[in-house]
Amino acid sequence: MAKSNANTELCKGCRLCIQVCPKQAIIPLEDLNKAGYKIIAINTAACIGCGMCYRMCPDYVFSIEQETKSYG
Numbered sequence: 035m036a037k038s039n040a041n042t043e044l045c046k047g048c049r050l051c052i053q054v055c056p057k058q059a060i061i062p063l064e065d066l067n068k069a070g071y072k073i074i075a076i077n078t079a080a081c082i083g084c085g086m087c088y089r090m091c092p093d094y095v096f097s098i099e100q101e102t103k104s105y106g
């Protein structure tokens with residue numbers, strides 16, 4: 035399954051992504067990035083790779099990546 039990946043150094047702390055995620059997989063953090071904005075984290079276990087965060091984020095924080103499966 036595809037998963038969202040976040041480059042939080044680009045985040046501006048608007049929190050728009052949190053409102054659009056259908057799985058509540060985006061967690062607001064109190065941690066700041068180097069630019070001084072509050073960042074987010076992705077709960078990868080909950081993420082379904084729908085891409086809503088990717089489409090909503092004005093600052094290109096997200097990328098959707100295919101998860102590589104490893105067996106054994």
Ligand code: SF4
Pocket residue numbers: 044045046047048049050051052074090091092093094095096
């Ligand atoms: S929408 Fe983008 S800039 Fe806004 S909080 Fe989410 S990741 Fe950060």
Ligand code: SF4
Pocket residue numbers: 037038054055056057058059060076080081082083084085086087088
């Ligand atoms: S890809 Fe979809 S499920 Fe995953 S964090 Fe973004 S909005 Fe949430």
